[in-house]
Amino acid sequence: MNNLDSYPPILRLPNNQSQNLHDPNDKMDPNPIQDPDPIPIIDLKSLNHKKLDEACKEWGLFRLINHGVPITLLEQLQDLTKQLFSLSFESKQEACNESPITYFWGTPALTPSGTAITRGPQNINWVEGFDVPLCQLSQFQHHLPSLESMRLLLMDYATHLSRIATTLFEAMAKNLELNLKSTKSYVSEKTGLVRVYRYPCTEVGWGMEVHTDSSVLSILNQDDHVSGLQVLKDDQWLTVKPISNTLIVNLGDMMQAISSDIYKSASHRVKVEKDIERISICYFVFPGDDIVIESSKYNPFTYNEFRAQVQKDIKALGHKVGLARFQLNQDC
Ligand SMILES: O=C(O)CCC(=O)C(=O)O
Numbered sequence: 001m002n003n004l005d006s007y008p009p010i011l012r013l014p015n016n017q018s019q020n021l022h023d024p025n026d027k028m029d030p031n032p033i034q035d036p037d038p039i040p041i042i043d044l045k046s047l048n049h050k051k052l053d054e055a056c057k058e059w060g061l062f063r064l065i066n067h068g069v070p071i072t073l074l075e076q077l078q079d080l081t082k083q084l085f086s087l088s089f090e091s092k093q094e095a096c097n098e099s100p101i102t103y104f105w106g107t108p109a110l111t112p113s114g115t116a117i118t119r120g121p122q123n124i125n126w127v128e129g130f131d132v133p134l135c136q137l138s139q140f141q142h143h144l145p146s147l148e149s150m151r152l153l154l155m156d157y158a159t160h161l162s163r164i165a166t167t168l169f170e171a172m173a174k175n176l177e178l179n180l181k182s183t184k185s186y187v188s189e190k191t192g193l194v195r196v197y198r199y200p201c202t203e204v205g206w207g208m209e210v211h212t213d214s215s216v217l218s219i220l221n222q223d224d225h226v227s228g229l230q231v232l233k234d235d236q237w238l239t240v241k242p243i244s245n246t247l248i249v250n251l252g253d254m255m256q257a258i259s260s261d262i263y264k265s266a267s268h269r270v271k272v273e274k275d276i277e278r279i280s281i282c283y284f285v286f287p288g289d290d291i292v293i294e295s296s297k298y299n300p301f302t303y304n305e306f307r308a309q310v311q312k313d314i315k316a317l318g319h320k321v322g323l324a325r326f327q328l329n330q331d332c
């Protein structure tokens with residue numbers, strides 16, 4: 001099978017045609033990969049609270065080492081992700097019919113039922129993905145062998161990532177001296193999800209436009225061989241180098257709100273390469289449904305209210321407004 005047949009039709013443009021697409025970020029050229037790697041490193045085995053606090057305040061993103069996830073599991077996930085995406089577009093679509101796993105492309109913005117919130121061909125993102133709600137993983141089986149293997153691996157992976165998210169969140173809450181009733185329900189296992197992505201090659205366009213995540217924390221297992229993720233730090237775009245056996249943690253909007261803006265929800269984006277695909281596996285964790293986020297900067301809100309507002313804004317304006325909608329003394 002031609003690799004192009006595995007791409008969603010809208011992402012099958014030959015490179016030279018893609019130049020007509022509007023590129024929303026084209027004025028912001030990134031720096032080349034920096035050496036040495038400037039991204040803060042946090043060691044989960046011997047957690048340094050001060051270093052963690054600084055990374056959360058100054059970057060909103062860090063590299064995690066000694067995370068305890070077996071390297072074989074990280075590599076197996078990457079291999080399986082590549083295998084899964086190399087299937088034909090139609091078989092990926094069909095495999096997700098009547099499944100809690102959603103297959104999507106052209107945008108990472110989905111409604112809770114898994115429908116893509118599209119904004120016309122001008123604004124497509126060069127990405128396809130599977131959206132996997134973790135709490136439903138044990139309740140079904142898949143007939144497509146690579147999807148079924150993915151389901152089994154993700155059950156194992158989710159246990160590790162939930163442990164990591166809880167450890168990090170508890171350390172952050174302690175650093176911030178937050179008086180939370182149950183830290184665990186801010187990084188709820190019930191609402192966690194994994195997204196596996198493939199970014200097809202193109203010359204112009206972005207895999208993902210500039211955004212902040214809506215999560216409390218996002219934990220990324222990125223392609224060991226292909227870079228693409230960039231983070232905004234002090235008005236400069238920096239490449240987050242792929243380094244094997246490390247995970248990238250970024251703080252999302254919920255963490256920024258919980259911390260009353262002391263911590264940062266990192267602005268980031270994904271660049272695509274013109275001649276090599278990239279894959280990534282991203283875990284997102286959110287507050288439980290009954291958690292009201294109270295802070296000195298925002299009106300109290302739940303994550304569900306935040307998500308509904310984000311979806312409304314994307315549909316109406318074409319982009320997420322995010323935390324600004326909930327700021328104290330705002331009428332919008
Ligand atoms: O694929 C990546 O490297 C990052 C993905 C991302 O930013 C997201 O899913 O929000």
Ligand SMILES: [Fe+2]
Pocket residue numbers: 211212213218268
């Ligand atoms: Fe993101």
